[in-house]
Amino acid sequence: MTRFRPLAWFRSRPLRSRLALLTAFAVAVAVAAVSLACWFVTRAQLEAELDSSLRNSKLDSGSVQTLLTLCRQGTTPPPMAGGSYTVQAILANGFVCTSGQAPIPAGPADLAVASGRLDYALHTVKDEDGREMRVYTYPQPGPPGLAVSVARPLAEIDNSMSTLRWMLLLVSGIGVVGAGAAGLWVARTGLEPVNRLTGAVEHVAATEDLTVRIPVDGEDEIARLSRSFNAMTAALATSRDRQAQLIADAGHELRTPLTSLRTNVELLARSEETGRAIPADDRRALMASVKAQMTELAALIGDLQELARPDTARPGPLEVVPLHGILRSALDRARLRGPELTFVTDLAPWYVRAEPAAVERALVNVLDNAVKFSPPRGTVEVTLMRGELTVRDHGPGIPPDELPHVFDRFWRSPSARSLPGSGLGLSIVARTVHQAGGSVTLAPAPGGGTVATLRLPGAPTPPPSVVADEGLDEA
Secondary structure, three states, X not given: OOOOOHHHHHHHOOHHHHHHHHHHHHHHHHHHHHHHHHHHHHHHHHHHHHHHHHHOOOOOHHHHHHHHHHHHOOOOOOOOOOOOOEEEEEEXXXXXXXXXXXXXXXXXXXXXXXXXXXXXXXXXXXXOOOOEEEEEEEEOOOOOOEEEEEEEEOHHHHHHHHHHHHHHHHHHHHHHHHHHHHHHHHHHHHOHHHHHHHHHHHHHHHHOOOOOOOOOOOOOHHHHHHHHHXXXXXXXXXXXXXXXXXXXXXXXXXXXXXXXXXXXXXXXXXXXHXXXXXXXXXXXXHHHHHHHHHHHHHHHHHHHHHHHOOOOOOOOOOEEEEHHHHHHHHHHHHHHXXXXXXXXXXXXXXXXXXXXXXXXXXXXXXXXXXXXXXXXOOEEEEEEEOOEEEEEOOOOOOOHHHHHHOOOOOOOOHHHOOOOOOOOHHHHHHHHHHHOOOEEEEEEOOOOOEEEEEEOOEEOOOOHHHHHXXXXXXX
8 A cells, every 4th residue: 555645646736726725825824823812812811801800890888798698597598699700609617608600619819718828829720510611719808817719610711612613613714714715826927937837848859940939028036047048049050050051051161172173183083093094293183182172171171070079079178378479379370381581570478268279270370361362472460469469461451341250160251262261260260269259350450451459358477387397397
């Protein structure tokens, strides 16, 4: 037989049911506390009023003497002080004379009042009929040895409290049921945005439709959650579109070198199959073209791998590296690509925290861009001052309407489509610089040409730990 576990059962309920149950439970506890407090306060107030009425119901000496005389004569005294009261004359020797209904036993406190040892006595006792009576005993003025007890039945209070108890139970029940219904309504109303969000998530999971948007009203937590979901689906949709665009652009860019490479390989294969030798000069040019196309394919695949990496992933650990040292190495490579160009440099020390290989690749791409567009025997000006690197060429420049697209993947200016390249270099530069916490811009240079500006956070001197490591390496 399975044991019933209330907590497990409660957790298995839907959220709206749990909220309704919690609301009803909280209201029930509050109503119960208020009802108990009301019941006890009312009873205490009624008892205080009853005690006050007993204290004010004192008999005169003549009535007391008449009561004693009738009892000594064996006559039943008539009711005194109103029909609801029971009056007793108590002697110190224990004699009791009762006027009213059933006699009330005289307790030690009553006898102590009669003998003068107590000023008064106020207590609850049952009469001979079994009714609970509230008794007030006080000494009778005159010679000691006589006390008078005035009593009223507690049934008067019990009847009122019974009526109050049923009223409180009725009101409490209505309140708890109403609170449960109100809690269920509030839960349904409050969780409606969550239901919409759940439906949207299930729809996206089932159909992969990222165009779903949830209507947002208000500024509460549910509205914030809806906005976050809309922003997430928009970001995912943009990411998927960019991924599809990247695949399409990559396929387009790969098609040209692959087609050219296939054509050259087919020419070489046909020469071998037919036995018709290709002239030596043509064969060397063909092999050089194949080698260049393979190099272009390898560079394009490397660029694609770099761009396919998540923005949060890094190719290696971050290090404090000398930007000026990496820039000198990149300049050496750029001079090999443009031996006829003149490089004017002014490099001040600057240390940054970044991944060395990624920074070097970004700097090489910037310099390659300047070499590519510089005129023959032109000049490339490279300046590094306080973390701001500027690379200025004297080429044709970039039209203003094309500047917003220079960092887009695979974007190439119409005037540069005849030049080698895949259109990914500047995209890699922007990605690397942003990951290092910097910024990069391209702008027309005064007098013609283009100036690329990179800003990387750092310092002109390395941290002490880096200086110590360098000293150890030199030793």
